[in-house]
Amino acid sequence: MLGAFVMCPREAWFMSRAISPEEDNYFLTVGRLIHEESYLYMSLKEIEIEGAKIDFVTEKNGEVIVAEIKKSSKSVESAEIQLIYYMEKLKEIGINLTGQLRFPTEKKIISITFDEEKERFLHSKIAELSKVISFEVPPKIVETSYCKKCGFQSLCFS
Template sequence: MNGTLINYFFHCKRQCYLHAHKLKTEHTSDLVKLGKYYHKEFEEKDEDKKMINGVKIDKIEGDYLIEYKKSNSDVKASEYQLLFYLWKLKQAGIIKTGKLKFKDNRDDKEVNLTLEKEKELEMIIQKIKTLINSDQIPPVINKRKCRKCAYFEFCYS
């Protein structure tokens, strides 16, 4: 399990499934390249970046675990990805508050890992495991956001 799968589960079940099964067409997507560029640009200023309990930390700033995102187009997916990281840190004895920082605006979002959210995360992880262990690829969702997805060609050709 990882943060990307959590993010994709909220963004699109099919995307989550495809990513889990290593159908990684993403390297061909300019948008993904752009996202990685922005990520790198932010990270260049970060000297504290490290792996903790299997989580690649963008940045720790005082009491905050910072996660950088290119845009706030899918805040819920980003929020649960960050909750997953907070949860993994907590398991390593590190308690932090999350903060999402978006490249395309300055409206940071604070994310708190409550006991309720932890229980919800456990249920989400079970759902993701069921999803990716299935023989059935989830259907194409036919949404506007598909146009920006790295799997667009795979899904619509």
């Protein structure tokens, strides 16, 4: 929900009400396939914490790496906030690690370090998200280029 909030507060509001995106959305399907088919050669473990699924956790040279896999780096801010959230949750239970944003179709990996600045950014976004999901009605539509690919498009534009 936090990653969605960065892209579109309205989408996060829908998610907070357990309103699901259209399952047959082409872009969601492609994203699922990229997640399932990428990095099959690696020994990866998807894990779940507090209702969130981390794409994979692995170890390399004694270092724990947690990663988020995305179709495109166009939504890097959304992917980063999601990863920072996971990193904080794992740090709370005593797991220190390195984060990676992975964009397999672009053959791109961005390393993320959890520091005080990222922690402050995370908490400010969580506060903003909490405010938005407390609204009785969804936030107004703010049309962006992201809307064309959104699984909630029919809720906003029909």
